[in-house]
Amino acid sequence: MDSLIKLWLSTGLANFELGQIVMMLVGWGLLYLAIARNFEPLLLLPMGFGAILTNIPIAGFSEVGGLLHYIYYAGIDTGIFPLIIFMGVGAMTDFGALIANPKTLLLGAAAQFGIFATLFGAIALNYVPGIEFTLKDASAIAIIGGADGPTAIFLASKLAPELLGAIAVAAYSYMALVPIIQPPIMRALTTEEERKIEMKQLRPVTKIEKIIFPLGVLMMTIFFLPSATPLVGMFCLGNLMRESGVVDRLSTTAQNELINITTIFLGLGVGSKLSAEAFLNVETLGILGLGAVAFSIGTASGVLMAKTMNKLSKDPINPLIGAAGVSAVPMAARVANKVGLEANPHNFLLMHAMGPNVAGVLGSAVAAGILLALVGS
Amino acid sequence: MDSLIKLWLSTGLANFELGQIVMMLVGWGLLYLAIARNFEPLLLLPMGFGAILTNIPIAGFSEVGGLLHYIYYAGIDTGIFPLIIFMGVGAMTDFGALIANPKTLLLGAAAQFGIFATLFGAIALNYVPGIEFTLKDASAIAIIGGADGPTAIFLASKLAPELLGAIAVAAYSYMALVPIIQPPIMRALTTEEERKIEMKQLRPVTKIEKIIFPLGVLMMTIFFLPSATPLVGMFCLGNLMRESGVVDRLSTTAQNELINITTIFLGLGVGSKLSAEAFLNVETLGILGLGAVAFSIGTASGVLMAKTMNKLSKDPINPLIGAAGVSAVPMAARVANKVGLEANPHNFLLMHAMGPNVAGVLGSAVAAGILLALVGS
Amino acid sequence: MDSLIKLWLSTGLANFELGQIVMMLVGWGLLYLAIARNFEPLLLLPMGFGAILTNIPIAGFSEVGGLLHYIYYAGIDTGIFPLIIFMGVGAMTDFGALIANPKTLLLGAAAQFGIFATLFGAIALNYVPGIEFTLKDASAIAIIGGADGPTAIFLASKLAPELLGAIAVAAYSYMALVPIIQPPIMRALTTEEERKIEMKQLRPVTKIEKIIFPLGVLMMTIFFLPSATPLVGMFCLGNLMRESGVVDRLSTTAQNELINITTIFLGLGVGSKLSAEAFLNVETLGILGLGAVAFSIGTASGVLMAKTMNKLSKDPINPLIGAAGVSAVPMAARVANKVGLEANPHNFLLMHAMGPNVAGVLGSAVAAGILLALVGS
Amino acid sequence: MMDNMQQQFIEAGTLMLAGMVFVFAFLGVLIVFINTVLAKLSVKFPDPIVVPHSRPNKKSKSTTNGDISPAVVAAISGAVKRYRSQHGQDK
Amino acid sequence: MMDNMQQQFIEAGTLMLAGMVFVFAFLGVLIVFINTVLAKLSVKFPDPIVVPHSRPNKKSKSTTNGDISPAVVAAISGAVKRYRSQHGQDK
Amino acid sequence: MMDNMQQQFIEAGTLMLAGMVFVFAFLGVLIVFINTVLAKLSVKFPDPIVVPHSRPNKKSKSTTNGDISPAVVAAISGAVKRYRSQHGQDK
Ligand code: NA
Ligand code: NA
Numbered sequence A, B, C: 001m002d003s004l005i006k007l008w009l010s011t012g013l014a015n016f017e018l019g020q021i022v023m024m025l026v027g028w029g030l031l032y033l034a035i036a037r038n039f040e041p042l043l044l045l046p047m048g049f050g051a052i053l054t055n056i057p058i059a060g061f062s063e064v065g066g067l068l069h070y071i072y073y074a075g076i077d078t079g080i081f082p083l084i085i086f087m088g089v090g091a092m093t094d095f096g097a098l099i100a101n102p103k104t105l106l107l108g109a110a111a112q113f114g115i116f117a118t119l120f121g122a123i124a125l126n127y128v129p130g131i132e133f134t135l136k137d138a139s140a141i142a143i144i145g146g147a148d149g150p151t152a153i154f155l156a157s158k159l160a161p162e163l164l165g166a167i168a169v170a171a172y173s174y175m176a177l178v179p180i181i182q183p184p185i186m187r188a189l190t191t192e193e194e195r196k197i198e199m200k201q202l203r204p205v206t207k208i209e210k211i212i213f214p215l216g217v218l219m220m221t222i223f224f225l226p227s228a229t230p231l232v233g234m235f236c237l238g239n240l241m242r243e244s245g246v247v248d249r250l251s252t253t254a255q256n257e258l259i260n261i262t263t264i265f266l267g268l269g270v271g272s273k274l275s276a277e278a279f280l281n282v283e284t285l286g287i288l289g290l291g292a293v294a295f296s297i298g299t300a301s302g303v304l305m306a307k308t309m310n311k312l313s314k315d316p317i318n319p320l321i322g323a324a325g326v327s328a329v330p331m332a333a334r335v336a337n338k339v340g341l342e343a344n345p346h347n348f349l350l351m352h353a354m355g356p357n358v359a360g361v362l363g364s365a366v367a368a369g370i371l372l373a374l375v376g377s
Numbered sequence D, E, F: 001m002m003d004n005m006q007q008q009f010i011e012a013g014t015l016m017l018a019g020m021v022f023v024f025a026f027l028g029v030l031i032v033f034i035n036t037v038l039a040k041l042s043v044k045f046p047d048p049i050v051v052p053h054s055r056p057n058k059k060s061k062s063t064t065n066g067d068i069s070p071a072v073v074a075a076i077s078g079a080v081k082r083y084r085s086q087h088g089q090d091k
């Protein structure tokens, strides 16, 4: 009898708190988005699962001795997991399109306005009662506009760990929503004629350029923005392993098993931050709202920049590729290609959009470095 | 001369203790079983090797600063390694046969009687002078009857770390001995007629069922037995990665490189617990004896349950598949198939036995959760 | 304005110290050697990159909280990374040629004279003002003569961590220079006639011999030199996984993903020791000089031993294969083969040189164990 | 000491009882879950009917390297068949 | 409190300005870098001219297992072509 | 200080001597081990005689993905041969 009471008291049913139930539903929602809607499943599936696990009463997944506790403090609090992911992404990235058409770097720069405008917006939200974002919080939220998951997680873990869960949810959700968010903005800001513009074929890029490029980026970051070197450095290491051609076995592992293993644990660890106290508040609503604004502003800035450049440049530039400047590689580039094809079925923008797309990755890593340098200490 | 004496004093020969020699022989024995007899070599080979390393005089493998010390405390004391393995096993498990014939869950339940009967037996062994098992010790020993390696290691690391080595040795040895232990029991408890029974072909199972199944198992565990959620949760995560079809690269890594890496270190770490003080005592003999009893009782319970169900069910059930309820995937299912073929060369029981086989994995994880809940704190 | 000043003060340009600039150039040099000259790129590329990262002003890669700090203390200070690499190397090593012609073990032994002569030389360098090597320092430096990267890193991390960077640079650079350093020495010490000697074809080696060999080596190390068991033990574990044939999936992972992942982090971690204080001093010059001496003496000893054995043995022995005794697997064996072909285009020494080559790996691991035993405590 | 043993036996017996009841209850509820929820789901969301050889195609997506397109596989199978018939070899 | 807000807005505005200027400056310098350094390098060290099908051969080096030599690939391609033409199949 | 140096030289010399003796002794015993124990074992447990082409088959077991059965390999080899003879191509 005693034993039965003890068994009952050790059930989840006897110990559930309302917040845990709600957060578990959030976890289920993330799993639904990942599996049924194919929303960035590589991260949202383990993240949704982690959200469920961390909210199980009694089990103590995120307390000392629990699995998620170890994962979070070893891999995310230290910044190690996002940096390993970034190395793998670097090893998967081909900068050829960017080197062939370097002007597209300006598109990647313009799209970062989404970040800094959101920073302003986050501070403005402090007028809302119940919301009190510090400048650090606002910076961590703003980086959602960078449309780059590891960058957002890395910055949030440094500047506002208590908001990490909400920021990661927003960042990955909106990245998955890129094909829905971007097209209306792109169509609204461009004319039919502009969308029909065909671009000149890209010149071939030599091996030596691809090898020196990550090294040049690294040197510039060292000179001008050391606070961005963790992110940019690991990204460039991965890219150098890829392009140098002398360490193919390391590059292959960085792109496959290492990034896969890290992704599983990163997702679980981020999910462990989705506790009721940290997530169920008006601030989360603010973050979700700001995220949508950030993506929209970033998209619009990229498109408007491309329109301007098209007017000034001798070679035609299709303004649609400006939207790819938000990064969200390679989805945003595909969206640009798709919207372009609607206007002109012979217009293949994919390769042209890859330039601003990878420029956007660099751009948001640089923006993260600026925020770390100015707000971080 | 001084140097030569120092060199001599630093040899193993000058420092061996009897216990270390005996334990090294145990390590050699495990290597022999793994390599020459193919006894669960994936774990017994690194484990036997770890046993040899940990007993080297002076070398200090398991002391602060030693390799096995780090491995044990980082991966086994925390429970991380068995949980990663369990995730990988989940990603390798196909629940199709179980979903197609859910009644076989009862067989997986019945076979767990091997666990609880052994718990009783372990307490009874306290009559033997020199043996003093607490209820925690008895629970950790009893789980050997679950025939599931990672579950046994996980539970032992929580309830009785000082018995971990002996428990792991017993669990894996008897799992390897399944083809020898089970058939006589199966034949003794069934008639020739029963062994000849052919079963109805299994219905096809849809993708949605396979996706929802691990989520349902997880929810039930959360509601009724949170203490089992580390094991069951990671198992279900692996299975969901497999069946969802949206994170194939994570699933592939979990089934291959990640589980392989973890297995090497898990084996070494478990082997490091095979020190003379911990292993060379009458309690180890008790554990080895109880392990054999546990497997036998589990097998018998499964077969008897299947006999009963065959009498009550409208669809015929071959009692041999009940033996597969002890888990030991997929060996026990193969044994059921083989004994069935002996009686009736047209009787292929393999798929039918996979149902109780994977049910046994769930069953022993649930049993482990109960023991943790009632005895653990 | 304030913000701009803050931004400027956070740039690398405003914070560079001379030493950091020089060390960054060293890092660039290592990258150049790795990529353009193909000098041991698997380690020198991540190591050069690590050297650049650790010398970035402000970024704090190697301070508490920095990525390289975690990597170094988790993987190199503990000795874990070199040991995992050694396990992988063991899994890649085929001892067949050595077992077929065991006399070649003497060549692997003779080449270790490079280590012990260098130890003497390192002590002699104490006459140079500004250099003050303790016996521990000298031992760590001497191991460069072993021509085995993981062994050198392991020993240096135990005996002289502050010299680790310089020792690793020297070890890997000279290993890459084997095709340039060795041939002149080999030609100077042998006659044209000797270089033309053709050797008897090797007998086939059975599976059982290959399985028992690593176990025998392990037992001998346990008996006579426990301090070498971390290195030799992990090497033998890898080799046993390979040859036993029962854990192919573990062996494959140890040879591929696990060693690749570890190599990336080992390189980064070793690079993090290339700080100005630790590297820019006259001791580093001494180490680089001694490294060249060590390789040369080791090569010469191996060749002279082979000459002697050729005179005493009934089966002819080509003295060139003695040079392969320094290890540097498989480069040194290829060099022996190439120099042999120059003298006699029908003389294929590659397989014969693999015997002393892998014997050299064992030899330097044994030498490392002796140094640990006599100098380490 | 004997008291203690008796006490332990009672505890062990209770554990055995509670444990087996719980295990059966838990897996029993799972049977109900499969027979109701999953059964309904399988009716509501049946698997799309697929041409048999498109399955392996999809599976092969998960392997990151060394993919071989179905056309090549078909060609190889054809080559195997012809090779066998030409050489009269069976294994 | 309103003072505080104003203060924060000023900080946020400065951040926005400094940030966008810096991002454009940084990526702008990178354009110069590409147009000068990389452009010169690409002229000085052009890629060696390679027979087209030697590329995939080199790539396949990086995969540690399951390499297939180019000759075999060529043979398979041939087999595919013949198989298709014999069977009149296109996909 | 010179005393100290002398002391260090003596230590280094002893190390050199002890080290080389030990290395030779250790690897020497290993020679004996190979010539006795392993030699006997190789006689007592000779490798089973296998048909040559079953070897690669067994090796390929260890690669988890992308296995190709020997029959297919044979077929491909045949295809290669025919392709070469038809096209008169050698590389
Ligand atoms: Na971006
Ligand atoms: Na079980």
Ligand code: NA
Binding pocket: C145, C146, C147, C148, C325, C326, C327, C328, C360, C361, C362, C363, C364, C365
């Ligand atoms: Na060596």
